[in-house]
Amino acid sequence: MIDLLIAGGGPAGLATAIHGALAGLEVVVVEPRPTPIDKACGEGLMPGAVRRLRELGVTVSGQPFHGIRYVDGAGGRHADGLFRSGPGLGARRTVLQAALAGRAAQLGVRVVRRRVEEVRQDARCVEAAGLTARYLVAADGLHSPIRRGLGLAAPPLPGRPARYGLRRHYTVEPWSDLVEVHWSARCEAYVTPLGPDRIGVAVLTADRAAFDVQLARFPLLAARLPPAPGAAVRGAGPLRQGARVRVAGRVLFVGDAAGYVDALTGEGLTLAVTAAGELVRCVRAGRPEAYERAWRELSRSYRTITASLLWARHRPRLARRIVPVAAGLPRVFTGAVNVLAGT
Template identity: 80%
Template sequence: MIDLLVAGGGPAGLATAIHGALAGLEVVVLEPRPTPIDKACGEGLMPGAVRRFEELGVTVPGRPFHGIRYVDGVTGRSAEGLFGAGPGRGTRRTELQAALARRAAELGVRVLPRRADEVRQDGQRVGAGGLTARYLVAADGLHSPVRRALGLAVAAPAGRPARYGLRRHYPVAPWSDLVEVHWAHDCEAYVTPLGPDRTGVAVLTSRQAPFDVQLADRFPELAARLPPPAPGAGVRGAGPLRQRARTRVSGRVLFVGDAAGYVDALTGEGLTLAVAAAGEAVRCVRADRPQEYERAWRELSRAYRVLTSALLWARGRPVLAGRVVPLAARLPGVFTGAVNLLAR
């Protein structure tokens, strides 16, 4: 019998598969999409994520960045927080996923072009995609079909506007070795250095408007620095970003990455948490103690959930939202400490 089925061949699923193979488990990944798999995201890996991927034997491609700069979209005032434990990495999502796929293949992980349909389980095994295994890890994304099929999705709170992510690449050399986060009163724009002649821009917003309109209306100075996008450089979108789950464990099914529940991309921690949680999920599977994973996930994600929720709370109050960057500039030590808390 297969030890571990993984639903989803994105970074969270492949990190789980690599952890499992390194732990001596027989792992099969179910992923209907061909490699490389793209996704709308900021594409900036925090130092903790870079370190954890390298511990798995994955060389992360891309361009180093050395901290975070918050920029007020109205006044241009800024605050910088530099990393204290090595650089992060701006890496295209397709290149990261391809690197993880190569490492998984080196370790003998099989990837089958199937969906994890009709999840069935009892006290000894779980079945999906026509296969049977001891455990299933669902890493099938923000709108996880496995989470929905098991009845674990929780409706978003009423009255809170949904937020979405939009991303586009530009053929321009990065002008900074930091990730810039430009703040407007109702959205943010993330500028990530990706290569010698490529910069990524991601917008997080609750506005229903095209990408170019968002930039022109809310970040005119940033928009003026960007050349026309290269031919074929379309806009990718994702959302609503906030997704809630009743639990991270359901019998012999464990949830990793966005499928485990998601607050927002505002703090850029998604992949750091995903690869760390993948290791904890494999540890619990190997020990045959899946029930321990819920507590482990909550401990790993606590700082992310608290800080992200606090920033979103401030974001929802226009007076406070306008003070985030000025306050960070006035308290550089506090801002740098928060940046490094998220960078671990």
């Protein structure tokens, strides 16, 4: 019998598959889309994610970056938080997913081109996509159909505006070896170096408007960008997605499917790869229920810091103070950056 049936061939699902294969489990991934899979993403791997991918034998090409810079989108004042234990990596989502898929294939992980539409389970096994396994791992993304189908989606928080992400690539030499986060009154823009002649710009916002409309709110950033005729814009959202639990019988959730606060702090991939390892450890130990507590402990810093920044972001008087406070308290800002970096 299959040990782990993984629904979703994105980074979280493939990282779980690699962890499982390295642990000696029989793993099958169910994914209807061909590799590589692209999606809206800031495309910055924090140092913790880079280190964990290296431990899994996954080699990803990209552009190193050495910290995070918060920038006042209008005035230009900034605060720098440098990493203490090695660089992060700007890597296109397609490159990352292809590298993970290649490593999984090298380890003998089978990929089945199907879609999970119904999940049935009992005390012994779980059935999905015509396959039977000891456990099903739901790694089916932000809007997880499995989470929704099992009635495990938590309702949105009242009074919190939904936020969305938009991403576009630009052919231009990176002007910084840091990921820049530009703050405006209503949204943030993330600039990630992806190669010697490419950057990615991702906008997080509560306003439903076109990418160029959002970009105009950052005049200093917009002035540095070349025209991008025909460049694809990818979007995602609403970003905040709650999950009631991470373990439901023989179904376990990982990555965005396990619950997501916001992309504001950029820790999602680090958490996904780390949680994948904990999930496999709990399954191997015969204690899948322990994964719930492990996930909560792993994600505590991400959930706390991200929720706190969002709380300030939604209060205009406080939002204007985020960059000045970070600049005025450099040690505190650097410490927070390194907590989120997984260092």
